[in-house]
Amino acid sequence: MNATSEHPELEHEEVVVRRGQRSGLPIIVAVHSTARGRAIGGCRFWQYPHWTDGLADALRLSAGMTDKCAAAGVRHGGGKTVVALPxxxxxxxxxxxxxxxxxxDVIDSLHGRYATGPDVGTTPDDMAAIGERTTNVFCKPRELGGSGDSSPHTAVGVMAALRALCTHLDGRAALDGRRIGLVGLGHVGTLLARELAAAGARLIVADTNAARREVADVLRAQRTTLELKCAGVGAALSRRSVEPSTLSLLGLLRHLADVERRWFRCVLAGQDARPLFSSEDDPDGDFDGAVADPVVVATAWEAWRGEVAFAEHFVADAPHLDVEGADSWRGKVSLRWVLVHLIEEYARHNGHADLLRERIDGAIGV
Structure with missing residues (x-):
């Protein structure tokens, strides 16, 4: 189906609804306006009671993107892609x-009038897959020449908007002491919760999946503990514990980056993602290669944060905790099992991190 602006009640320039040739799913692309330039808007994978609910979402969100672009002074119009899952x-x-x-394929058929990026249910890796069929896509992984995850930038924009709103309301941009409700702890919501808490806001948060939120929050606390233990020591991050042990904070970062990568990318997402810092020939490369080189340190931080971001995106997008993946050692494992296992893994290594950090500069606690 291809509906255009000839319909007097339709504000949109073009709306394409196509049954995917490969997937059989409804692929919906709504182009609201190209008056100011190419339409832009994210690609959303979401479950709907009926595919027409996905169509309504695409129409509403694409119109909103036109308003956002105009308000921001960006020379683009609004668009949206929705893949409506039963x-x-x-x-x-x-x-x-x-x-x-x-x-x-659908986006490419629009001949450059619309480009998409990540949205609810999609990631930079998904944009890379879309990019195999069209060049009209953004926020592909950085290693593929893209700008990477857009969630941090979206969170920065929301924070700026909140401060502007507060300034308008009472002349004070600061967020400390303000009560702020946050609905949804997905890609952007999780980042916002951290930033708002750090700014001193009083948070009221909610998510549609209480069980997922509870387990994920415990794991997030363990990850944050490791991050704080490793922060602010520069190349000293590579300092070993007690000889001849090769254990170091830098080694822990590299090791846990590979652990996150294995469970979320390989086992649960089914990707062919090889370890970043170890191999069959060098199984201890994550620790042995943790040397006092600023490039090695920076690479470890980037890798660990990238894998954590992928994992948090996966958890936020999963419909439930019983999503399963295939592990070569244990057979089928659920998302719930992986989250609990990683809590155990981080808790064990955070004990190591306590001792390693105190040995470097005497810092204790979190």
Whole structure:
């Protein structure tokens, strides 16, 4: 179906609804306006009671993108892509790739009038898959020449908007002491919660999946503990514990980056993602290669934060904690099991981090 602005009640320039050739799913692309330039807007994978609810979402969100671009002075118009999943459907890696390629084909058929990026349910890696079918895509992974995860930038924008709102209301931009409600702890919501808490705001948070939020919050606390233990010591991060041990804070960062990568990318997401710092030939490379080189330190930080971001995106997008993946050692494992296992893994290594950090500069606690 291809509806255009000839319909007197339709504000949009073009709306394309196509049954994906590979996936069989409804692929919906709404272009609201190109009056100020190419339309832009994210690609959303979401479950809807009926595919027409996804169409309504695409129409509403694309119109909102036109307003946002105009308000920000950006020379673009608004658009949106929605892949409408039936309730309860979880795509396996092959099905997901098929749907992403279907999205790329529809976008490419618009001949550059619209470009997409990540949104609810999609990641920079998904944009890379779309990019295999069209060049009209942004926020691909940095290693592929893209700008990477857009969530941190979105969170910065929301923080700026909140401060502007507060200034308008009472002349004070500071957020400390203000009560702020945050609905949804997904990609952006999780980052906002951290920033708002750090700014002294009094938070009221909610998420549609209480069980997921509870388990994920415990793991997030363990990750934050490691981050704080490793922060602010520069190349001393590579300092070993007690000879001849090769244990170091830098080694822990590298090791846990590979642990996150294995469980979330390989096991749960089904990606062919090889370890970053170790291999079959060098199983202890994560610790042995942790040397006092600023480039090695920076690479470890970037890798660990990138893998944590991917994991948090996966958890936020999962419909439930019973999503399963195939592990070569344990067979089928659920997202719930992986989260609990990583809490155990981080708790163990944070004990090491306590001793390592105190040995470096005497710092204790978090």
């Amino acid at each position: 309730p309860g459907q979880v795509l396996d890696p092959t099905g997901r790739r098929d749907a992403l390629h279907d999205v790329g």
